Amino acid sequence: MAAKKVLITGAAGSIGTQMRTLLKDRYDLRLLDRRPVPEPEGEAMICDLADLQGLERACAGIDAAVHLAGDPSGGAGWEALLEDNVKGTYNLFEAARRQGVKRIVFASTNHVTGFYEMEKTYTTPEMLARPDSLYGVSKAFGEDLGRFFVDEYGMAVICLRIGSFQPEEAVKNRGGDRILSTWLSPRDCAQLVWRGIEAEAVKYGIFYGISGNERAYWDTQNARQLLGYAPEDDAERFA
16 A cells, blocks of 8 residues: 655754654655755655645645644744744645645644643643643634634644653753653654544544653643554653
């Protein structure tokens, strides 16, 4: 059986660079970014999220899209977030719909529920959003947009609320202990992505993207039960 054709947006970014390396043996990759992708592990395209027609070309013939592109800054201003994380996310979803892409894995963020963390409240995915920033608001929009595309158009959208995506060295050399609760290792992130692509029975879901951290205060049970997620890493071994 031929490998699925998977589009990764933001393929030149920190997460995208790791994902294309870790997923290249599993999928036939098409890599998209607004700047050239260095040493691409597959077909590479340059396209801005503002370019709907370009995104349609990127989505042509694709089985699933992994949407990592956008402004990743928690302190970003509204205008940048509006263009990259609101309009840009809509454009990617709409381009995928027009080209018949059935499944999107959307990189959301833990900042969608950041005020629970401030109050030291253990948080589960079904709790109401409480964004701690306009960045969190922009990603909450993406989660709701995904819900609409599932209900209106019959697509499938898996939303991953990414925690602290960092290499092991960042945990070992940490300046504080938050990362012991929130760490997401690259290989666990890749597993969440491919399980989100392969979990055909799951049409929509919000899942916290962290490793199997002993000190976790975001619940990952639905990822384990619905996606089959089995994290390989735990930040506690670096405590």
